[in-house]
Amino acid sequence: MAEQEDITAEDFGTDAASRARRRGIRERLNASANRKLITGFLATLAGGIFWGFSGTCASYLFENYAVDTAWLMVVRQLCSGALFLVFILATDRARLKQLLTTPRDLALLAVFAASGVFLNQYFYLLAVRAMNAGTATVLQCLQLIIIMVYACLRARRGPRKRELAGVVLALAGTYLLATAGNPSTLVIPPDGLAIGLIAAVGAACMSIIPTGLLARYGSSIVTGMGMLVSGIASSVIIRPWEQVPAFDAMGWGAFAVLVFVGSFLAYFLYMQGVKDIGSMRASLIGTVEPVSATITSALFLGTVFAPTDIAGFALIIAMVFLTV
Template sequence: MNKYKGYFMVVVAASLWGVSGTAAQYVFDHSNVSMEWLVTVRMLISGLLFITLCYLGKERKNVWSVWQSKRSLLQIVFFGLAGMLAVQYTYFASIEQGNAAVATLLQYLAPVFIMIYFLAVLKKPPSRFELISFVLALLGTFLLLTNGASENLTVPAASIIWGIISGVALAFYTLYSGKLIQTYSSIIVVGWGMLIGGAAMSFIKAPWDFTPSGWTSSTIVLILFVILFGTLVPFFLFIDSMRYITAKESSLLACTEPLSAVLTSVVWLGVPFGFYQAVGGAAILIMVILLTLKPKETNEKTSENVNY
């Protein structure tokens, strides 16, 4: 029963991540809320909540440990800017320019970039397994972005560029966070990363720089949903599930995220999603599953999937 409890926790967490992307798209499309402001507020509030919960819980004595040496200070600041902020900003920029379904699937190309990184580091030719995964990623991306017609793009080019950069940023985030999580708890790392990224974004779009005129109750509810149920709640569910299931199992079940993003985008927002796009999305998910099930060789040093 504990294993099924863990499965349930991961599926709920991943689904909330996916739905939060669709909720953000609705906010961008139906209000004057800017992408930059939502990223700033989401990161600041989520970071404060993470650190506060750490301070009130078992991690209280370790909350400030990341600031006790120059090396750890530089590492957490670099992670907050080049990892956490980069992932947040590029993902929401892709949603704003296109839609949550395509943005989420493009971000799920991260395992390919991780695979390429390790192949470059180890300087060895790719295995048949890796070549199949790479072909699936290319085919899936082509079908997702063109719906089978090479002369047409299903989303603007800006959304594609931001989505691919988001996949690269998530790959870096995953690799770099592994070093920090070996020393500090994942909650502390993500909490400080969120706060640092949010503080940096405040220089671009201050949290108090907004105009609530025209906001409806739906706007406010969805903003709170993106902050709380798109970050805080799913993160704790995902991390807590590790008590019951393995990291490999949680990574496989996390594929629920793009599925929930696609489903809610189509059903709730009426986003068109063609047959070949569905085939392309399925190819990307199969690629993720293959790389997750692959015996740990080139990707054995990557951290467990710590989402955002």
């Protein structure tokens, strides 16, 4: 801003030196904007990849250890929430104190933790367990249809043509995943399909409910405290300290990756990307999440996907591009 003021106050001369100086300042501003764009792109891309990889880590734990889904969700939330809290206390303590002393915002945070964080993470892990990380992650992308409907109702408008096309693609993709193209069969277990759709509802709530909180407190505080509140509240019922799974070194390593990479870093990097490049670009780049989950599941777990699965994935990812 200071450089822009310098241009206005001093550099509207007509001599060659003034023009050269203005050109140099513009070039520096453009270079800074380009660096921010590249940084935001890379952060968002990494966040989406890490999100997808978290599903693969969960699949590995479910397949190789006696891990309760609720235990994994609660401890994941407590650990990642604690990491966020350490980061917040070091960088943004004042706004955290403001949130904790504002009853109305605390009430909204509790709603977000229950209907967004808990609903999404618990049912996503259940969907991973019932199906696989790739399919669960792609079904979760259907959240954008819910967000689109909400946006239309709030704006009191009908869906645009591209949004309707996105709905058709989403339904076609879900149909292929569920039936493999044969309407007389159901490839995905009915409970798995229902669980995946509930996870999508939770993901939509995570985007819709905290809008005002994000504007006032920032993504790290809202996401981190939402995870911590959900984890603490769930611990009262689930009591995770009574059912710690018998992990070996590989099990604890996979769990650590799930917490640090798939939760803390994924959210932190993605939200940094939203800040740098905007929500629309970030949403588009975030479609790497189901691709990451599918590829890592195939590479590390040997998950086999049929051609109809790949076609269903492609249709749902195309829906994302039409609806954001």
